[in-house]
Amino acid sequence: xxxxxxxxSMFGTTMAFHIIFATIGVGLPFMILMGELxxxxxxxxxxxxxxxxxxxxxxxxxxxxIPTGTIAGVQLSLLWPGFMEVIGRVMALxxxxxxxxxxxxxLFMSIYVYAADRIPPWMRIVSLTLVAIGALGSAVLITxxxxxxxxxxxxxxxxxxxxxxxxWKAFFNPSFFVTAGHVALSAYTTGAFVVxxxxxxxxxxxxxxxxxxxxxxxxxxxxxxxxxxxxxLTALNGHESAQYLHKYQxxxxxxxxxxxxxxxxxxxxxxxxxxxxxxxxxxAIEIPWALSFLAGNSFDTKVIGLNDFPEEWWPPLFxxxxxxxxxxxxxxxxxxxxxxxxxSKWLEKKHFPKLLMWLLVFSGxxxxxxxxxxxxxxxxxRQPWTIYRILSTADSATTAGNLGVLFTFFIIVxxxxxxxxxxxxxxxxxxxxxxxxxLKAEAKGIPSISTNT
Amino acid sequence: MSDAIIASIVxxxxxFIYSVMATMDFGAGFWSMVYINRTKTGATNxxxxxLSPTWEVTNTFIVALVVAVYSMFPGAAYTLGTILLIPGSxxxxxxxxxxxxxxxxxxxxxxxxxxxxISGIAGILLPALLISVLPITHGNYVFxxxxxxxxxxxxxxxxxxxxxxxxxxxxSTLFLSSLLLSDYSKVSGELEAYRIYRKDAMITGPISLVxxxxxxxxxxxxxxxxxxxxxxDLPLLILSVICFIIAGVALYIPNFSKNKSMGIPRVxxxxxxLQYLLASFVYGxxxxxxxxxxxxxxxxxxxxxxxxxxxxxxxxAGFAILFPGFIYFWKMFMHDNxxxxxxxx
Numbered sequence: 001x002x003x004x005x006x007x008x009s010m011f012g013t014t015m016a017f018h019i020i021f022a023t024i025g026v027g028l029p030f031m032i033l034m035g036e037l038x039x040x041x042x043x044x045x046x047x048x049x050x051x052x053x054x055x056x057x058x059x060x061x062x063x064x065x066i067p068t069g070t071i072a073g074v075q076l077s078l079l080w081p082g083f084m085e086v087i088g089r090v091m092a093l094x095x096x097x098x099x100x101x102x103x104x105x106x107l108f109m110s111i112y113v114y115a116a117d118r119i120p121p122w123m124r125i126v127s128l129t130l131v132a133i134g135a136l137g138s139a140v141l142i143t144x145x146x147x148x149x150x151x152x153x154x155x156x157x158x159x160x161x162x163x164x165x166x167x168w169k170a171f172f173n174p175s176f177f178v179t180a181g182h183v184a185l186s187a188y189t190t191g192a193f194v195v196x197x198x199x200x201x202x203x204x205x206x207x208x209x210x211x212x213x214x215x216x217x218x219x220x221x222x223x224x225x226x227x228x229x230x231x232x233l234t235a236l237n238g239h240e241s242a243q244y245l246h247k248y249q250x251x252x253x254x255x256x257x258x259x260x261x262x263x264x265x266x267x268x269x270x271x272x273x274x275x276x277x278x279x280x281x282x283x284a285i286e287i288p289w290a291l292s293f294l295a296g297n298s299f300d301t302k303v304i305g306l307n308d309f310p311e312e313w314w315p316p317l318f319x320x321x322x323x324x325x326x327x328x329x330x331x332x333x334x335x336x337x338x339x340x341x342x343x344s345k346w347l348e349k350k351h352f353p354k355l356l357m358w359l360l361v362f363s364g365x366x367x368x369x370x371x372x373x374x375x376x377x378x379x380x381x382r383q384p385w386t387i388y389r390i391l392s393t394a395d396s397a398t399t400a401g402n403l404g405v406l407f408t409f410f411i412i413v414x415x416x417x418x419x420x421x422x423x424x425x426x427x428x429x430x431x432x433x434x435x436x437x438x439l440k441a442e443a444k445g446i447p448s449i450s451t452n453t
Numbered sequence: 454m455s456d457a458i459i460a461s462i463v464x465x466x467x468x469f470i471y472s473v474m475a476t477m478d479f480g481a482g483f484w485s486m487v488y489i490n491r492t493k494t495g496a497t498n499x500x501x502x503x504l505s506p507t508w509e510v511t512n513t514f515i516v517a518l519v520v521a522v523y524s525m526f527p528g529a530a531y532t533l534g535t536i537l538l539i540p541g542s543x544x545x546x547x548x549x550x551x552x553x554x555x556x557x558x559x560x561x562x563x564x565x566x567x568x569x570x571i572s573g574i575a576g577i578l579l580p581a582l583l584i585s586v587l588p589i590t591h592g593n594y595v596f597x598x599x600x601x602x603x604x605x606x607x608x609x610x611x612x613x614x615x616x617x618x619x620x621x622x623x624x625s626t627l628f629l630s631s632l633l634l635s636d637y638s639k640v641s642g643e644l645e646a647y648r649i650y651r652k653d654a655m656i657t658g659p660i661s662l663v664x665x666x667x668x669x670x671x672x673x674x675x676x677x678x679x680x681x682x683x684x685x686d687l688p689l690l691i692l693s694v695i696c697f698i699i700a701g702v703a704l705y706i707p708n709f710s711k712n713k714s715m716g717i718p719r720v721x722x723x724x725x726x727l728q729y730l731l732a733s734f735v736y737g738x739x740x741x742x743x744x745x746x747x748x749x750x751x752x753x754x755x756x757x758x759x760x761x762x763x764x765x766x767x768x769x770a771g772f773a774i775l776f777p778g779f780i781y782f783w784k785m786f787m788h789d790n791x792x793x794x795x796x797x798x
Contacts, residue, residue, distance in 0.1 A: 056560075063556025066512055067549035074519050078541050081534035088527025089757045095520045096764050100771040102513045107778045110506035115785045118792065167763040399601045400538045413546050417553050424557045427564075 004394055006403040007079045010410060011072075012379075016372060017414045018072050021065030023371050026139045026184070027191015028058045029132040034226060036128055040121065049437045050219050054195070056432075057425060059113060064421050071410075079403075083386045083396035089162050090155045091148050093171045098141040105134025139187055140180040144171065146378065147179035151248045152387050174248060178240050185234040186330075186374065190367040192227030193333060196220055197364030200357050202434075208351060212434055220360070221344060227363070228337025235330055239294065246295035249388060250304040252381040255315040256323040257291055258284070259305045266291040266303040271324060274317040279307075281320065315381045322377035329370035336363055456761050457751040458741075460525040463768065465737045467521050471514040472733075473629065473726065475583070476622075478504065478511040479576040480630020482555060486573025488649070489566060496646040499638045501559070502793070506786045508555060515548075524764055529744040529754030536595050536604040536745070537586065544582045551575035577623060584622035588615050591676040592746030602745075614671035621664035625729075628657040632700070632725055636718035641793040644715075651716060655704060658725075662697060665732070678746070682739035689735050696728035 035051030038044070073095075077084045087095075108130040116124060154170030156163050199220035206213040245253040253259075258274035258281035259266055268291040272284025292301040306314055336359055343349050343356070352360075382388060386396040485500035523530035534541075551572045558568035589595065594609040595602055609615055635650035672680040683690070700721035707716050742750040755761070786792055 060556060060560055062509070063553045064549075066509060067545075067552040070512060070516055071545045071549060073516050074541060074545055077519065077523050077530050077534035078538045079534075081531040084523050084534065085527045085531045088523040088525075088530055089760055092520070092524030092527075092756065092760055092764055093767065096524055096767050097771070099513065099517045099520055100767075100775060102516060103510070103775050104778060106509035106513050107775075107782045110509060111782065111785055114506045115789075115792065118785070118789065162757065165757040165759045167757075167760045398535055398538060400535055400603065406539070406542050409542070409546055413549055417549065420553060420557060424561050427561045 003401050003403055004397050006407055007397045008393070010403060010407045011075055011079050012376075013407075013411060013414065014068065014072050014075055015375065015379075017418070018065070018068040019371060019375055020368055021061050021068060022139065023187045023190050023368070024061055024194055025058070025065045026135045026187035027189070027194070028054055028061070029128065029135050030188055031191055031195055031223065031226065032058065033125075033128045033132050034222060036125060038222065040125070044218075045441045046215055046218060046438070047222075049215075049434070049441055050222075053429070053434070053437065055113065056428065059109075060421060060424055060428070062109070064417050068414075068417075079398050080386065080396045081398055083391060086162065086387060086391055087145065087148075090152075090165055090167065091145060091170045093167050094141040094144040094148075098138045101134045101137030101141060103134075104130050105138065108134065136184055136187075140184055143180040143183040144173075144176050147175040148173045149385075149387050150179070150252075150378075150382055151175040151244075152390055157390060175241075175244050178237065178244050182234065182237050182241050182374075185230050185237055186367075186371060189227055189230040189234050189330075189333065190364075190371055192223045192230060193367040194364035195223040196227055197361055199223060200360035200363075204354075204357055204361070211438070215434055215438070221340075224337050224340045224360070227367075228334065228341060231330060231333040231337060235334060238327070238330065242294055243296070246301075246303065249382070251306060251309045251313060252315055252319075253295065254304060254306045254309075255317055255319050255381060256377065257281075257303075258317065258320045259291065259303060260307050262302060262305040262308050264292055264300050264302045265289045266295070266301075268294065269320070272320075274320045276317060312384065315383050319377050319381045322373040322380075325373040326370050326377060329366050329373075333363060333367060333370075336360060455752075456758060457755045459765070460755065460761060461737075461741060461751045463765075464518075464521050464525060465733070467514065467518045468737075469730065469733050471511075471518050472583075473729065474507075474511045474514055476580060476626040476629045477633045478508055478630075479551075479579055480626045481634060482551070482569075482576040483573050483627065484630060484634060484650070484653070486569050489569055494645040494649055495638070495643045496634075496649045499634055499641060499643055499646045499650075502641070503634065503637050503786075504555070505559065506782075508552065510782070512548075512552060525756055525761060526744060526751065526754040527756050529749045529751075532602050532745050532749050532754075533590075536589060536602050539604065539606065540582055540585055540589070544579065547575045547579050547582070551579065577626065580622040580626045581619040584618045585609070585615060588612070588618050588676075590740070590743070590745050591679060592743075592748075593675055595745060597748055602748075612671075612675060614668070614675040617664060617667040617671045621661060621668055624657055624661035624664050628654060628661045629725065629729075631657060632704075632718065632722055635704075636722050637787075637793075639715065639718055647715070647718075651704060651718065654718075654721070655701075658697070658701065658704075662694075676746070679736075679739045683735050686735040686738065689731050693728045693731035693735070696724045696731065700724040700728065 032051045032054045035047050035054060039047035039051065076087075108127040111119070112124060112127040112131060119127070148170060151174040152170070153173040154166040154168070196219075199216040202216040203213055203220065206216065242253065242256075245256070255274075257266075258269050258272070260279040265288070267289065268287040269281040269284040270287065272281040274281050289299045291303055292299050295301050295303050336356075339356060340352065340360065343352055384392050384394070386393050481500040481504045485497045485504065488494060488496035488500070491497070522533065554568045554572040554575070558565050558572060561568065589604065589609065591614075593614075594605045594612070596605055631650045631653035635647055635654055638644075638646035638650055669680065669683070672683075703717045703720040703724065705716070742752060744751055744754055756764075
């Protein structure tokens, strides 16, 4: 492998590992906040027990999320000094503001966890809200840098020099809101379905209608409702994201859909694999005219095909599959949530069919896979550029060689961290069961559950 | 004052804040490891009580520092990113292990010891690597060619100057953290722990001072330019040493006085912070205008003026928003007896 491929793989591995923790780290505080609010509203202390257990899981995940985030931030300048030189001049604001979001999250997370028994309930809610805002803020801001890479704004290049820098124009680049919105909404979806997964699994493991079963059912319904709402919003926003691609990065949309010839009434290809030689998507289900409609809300919309671009500008064609995986899982999640809510609220059934339960067990891992596919799609789909049509990935990379050894070390550390985090989570929740927490809460009365440590 | 100078002051401010907070953080982790078997003294307990709520905040400062470098000096970020690839990556790997295992050690009680050892040892190696960035920027170990720069690791790790810095980093980490913890245990009313940390500070303090002299001695040989410029501020350096002596007196009072004084660690903490502030000011000023000697200066690496003004505005806004948060945080964990004097559960 040449150094560029290693540099990309190395950063890609860091990001792939980090975003699992980052995404859940945005989604979970929101769930904790919902749990706390449900508790304040219903005075059903089971919700407080939920919030407490999620907080514990969140604290453990932060132990990996924070250092891997630090790695990602620093690796940017270690591996992509050429890129960061441009970003530093033009697009430093989101990084800078992100720091404040980090601080808010870190300060109030400690207060929520370690000072819980010394602050009034309303301050707990305020602290938690600030943690959620901090987490969301850092995700939105860092995604803004990604948005800028696709739709750069706020500067010009003249004779190789960066001129006319307008940092706020760069900050509010065209795709900021839609891209950041997509990441935020999908993080809430993922956080909720990860909770739903565990709740569904526990329901299958416990006797039907036992105390624990009912506890987990409460968690399941709360998370499925939240997850369903956000999955739907993610899809609506995703539609807009695709229209932005049509407008700003047409070759990315063309590669996502395996479209070679520019045409109106363009078909939408679902599934299959793009074949470069025959210029078609093999084994795909084609929906006539649909792509044109999706891209511009009209069948007459002309969608530009890959052949209109020089081949060296083509993104890798496998992104079609990633795009399909992301959209497919997203749709499945909406369906699952709708079905579960329909079953429980309209049919007023107390139990769910086994098949639905098992699908719900897999909803968490599936949503993480969707997130991963989405990110890989978004970043490889921008290739060969780091800043669209302005800076190539090759020009961004470090000139230092021998990255292979470093890459190996990072992989080893990620494997250690992944194993350790799983072990610690299993260890903790095996020794501190829901039953213990419920008994503790019952025995000591409601105020005692105000400690999160 | 030019924008670049203001930016370099802000940056150096971040470096200083992070170094003080990080030494306390890494040091506290190390002490909690050292005293893990002496449960009765409460020394480990005190270290953890300080560490648990603060490590995340401290970690945010290193991100703030890196972001400050590339947002204010993107030109220098290019060179720094290239030459620091290997040391920077090692720092990141250790930092990841350290933070993760620190968190895990509080969750998985049965494995507390091994987890604390891993994070404690990783934590004490980190200051050594972090401070190496300074001698690297002196330029002796960087090989500049037309379009690229490489770091000569062999030359770096065979230089006495590098080892003087490493020795200084480790001894300062132990010194500052034991000093802080002695104050923290005194306000917490943990007298046994206070005696232990006070003794540690008395041992590590003089060692760190000797290391500082060794840095100057080796700098004279290896990077004479910065040595000469530092000596221009000799009065400030002497003042810095005086602060060290004040701190020493504040700690040694019980040994001399006849009434039952316990020493005033709070004064020592303030004096030593001042000591390091003065010394780092002198060093930082002497380092200017170079970021990486002799090719990268604060002017050559400086960002676009529009960007700088926007960033500076966010610094002010951010500080205004965060300040109450920091105050509240301080009250909750450094100033609240309900937290400080909580008995081990």
